[in-house]
Amino acid sequence: LKAFADGALGPHTAAMLQPYENEPDNLGMLMIEREEMFERGRLAVENGFSLAVHAIGDRANHEILNAFDQLRDYEMRLQTTDGRPQTAAQRPLRHRIEHVQLLHPTDAPRLAQLGVIASMQPIHAISDMKMADEFWGGRAAHAYAWRTQLQHGAQLAFGSDAPVDSPNPFWGLHAAVTRRRANGDPAPEGWYPAQRLTISEALHAYTQAPAFAAGLEDRLGKLAPGHLADLLVLDEDPFACEPEALREIRPSAVMIGGEWVVG
Numbered sequence: 412l413k414a415f416a417d418g419a420l421g422p423h424t425a426a427m428l429q430p431y432e433n434e435p436d437n438l439g440m441l442m443i444e445r446e447e448m449f450e451r452g453r454l455a456v457e458n459g460f461s462l463a464v465h466a467i468g469d470r471a472n473h474e475i476l477n478a479f480d481q482l483r484d485y486e487m488r489l490q491t492t493d494g495r496p497q498t499a500a501q502r503p504l505r506h507r508i509e510h511v512q513l514l515h516p517t518d519a520p521r522l523a524q525l526g527v528i529a530s531m532q533p534i535h536a537i538s539d540m541k542m543a544d545e546f547w548g549g550r551a552a553h554a555y556a557w558r559t560q561l562q563h564g565a566q567l568a569f570g571s572d573a574p575v576d577s578p579n580p581f582w583g584l585h586a587a588v589t590r591r592r593a594n595g596d597p598a599p600e601g602w603y604p605a606q607r608l609t610i611s612e613a614l615h616a617y618t619q620a621p622a623f624a625a626g627l628e629d630r631l632g633k634l635a636p637g638h639l640a641d642l643l644v645l646d647e648d649p650f651a652c653e654p655e656a657l658r659e660i661r662p663s664a665v666m667i668g669g670e671w672v673v674g
Contacts, residue, residue: 412455413463413509415442417471420512420542425468428515432548439468448478449485452506456486461504463530467512469550475508476521482506483525505624507568510535513547513554523564528624530568531557533587533613534576540590540602551603557587557616558606568620569613580617584649585658587613593658610649610657640669 418424418440423431426441443451452462462482466472486504507528512535522529536555543551553559560567569587571578585593587608590601601607608616622632630638644664649657664674 412451412460413465414448414451416448416464416466416475417442417468419467420539420546423546425512426466426471426474427468428470428473429550431546433546438470441471441474443474445474445478445481448475449481452478452482453485456482456489456504459504462506463509464507465509467510469513469515469518469553472508472511472514473518476518476525476527479506479525479527480521505626507624510572511560512539513543513550514556516553519553519556519559520563522560528566528568528620529560530570530624531555531560531616532570532572532576533557533583534571536590536602536606537586537592538576540597554603556606557608561608561612566620566623567612567616568624569616570621581660582658583617584610584613584660585654587616588654588657595655610654614649640666642666644674 417426423434423437424440426439427437429438431437431439448464455462462479464475466475505528506526507530508522509530511522511529511531521527533555539555540551543554547554557567569583571580571583582593585591588610590604590607591597619628619632622628625631631641632638634642642665643662644666645660646663647656647660649660652660662673665672
């Protein structure tokens with residue numbers, strides 16, 4: 412089930428702990444309070460559904476993490492049919508926060524601690540970087556912080572948020588590895604380059620991690636016996652090419668369900 416905690420960066424509706432740089436009276440819009448989010452989560456869990464919550468601003472993420480903290484505690488108190496307590500880690504539900512665009516540094520470790528998946532979109536970082544610098548100021552150093560989440564041990568799952576941005580995964584890989592736009596801006600190291608990922612980390616976030624988030628890791632996300640034969644043959648090796656070339660990679664052949672449908 413999906414819920415929305417706030418708005419977005421561009422229209423200044425992402426819920427913030429401190430005001431926007433250019434609007435000193437604007438803290439954005441918090442669309443759901445922690446207690447209401449917990450109640451929705453409780454109903455979801457009792458009916459076997461996991462939660463995906465849209466949260467962009469640091470206040471929205473803080474409140475949703477508080478709700479997930481309460482929800483994980485509730486999950487741990489649920490009893491199995493034989494009466495033994497069941498931990499959240501044993502339950503199949505895999506909650507996630509969509510976007511996680513800005514976290515207060517004290518909240519950064521909490522996704523890993525709570526077993527909440529960080530569902531993020533690399534293409535957003537290069538689309539939004541100038542707005543983030545303008546509207547969030549120095550807080551932008553903690554925005555789109557993929558490396559930070561990996562270092563804390565969070566499960567990082569990538570997507571595109573299409574049609575907001577292009578669904579092309581190679582554009583996303585380029586953004587994740589370089590943190591630069593197609594024109595090379597900002598050169599030479601990218602926007603807050605400490606958050607860049609390796610190609611291996613980025614590919615994992617685009618393949619195995621989303622399969623895990625969907626509970627389908629036993630048949631999706633990697634090339635292995637027993638997994639679905641859905642695959643691409645690429646015209647360039649992403650592990651060997653220059654990072655700038657990742658954006659231009661194209662599939663030369665496509666297999667779906669064990670049958671070649673392209674090439």
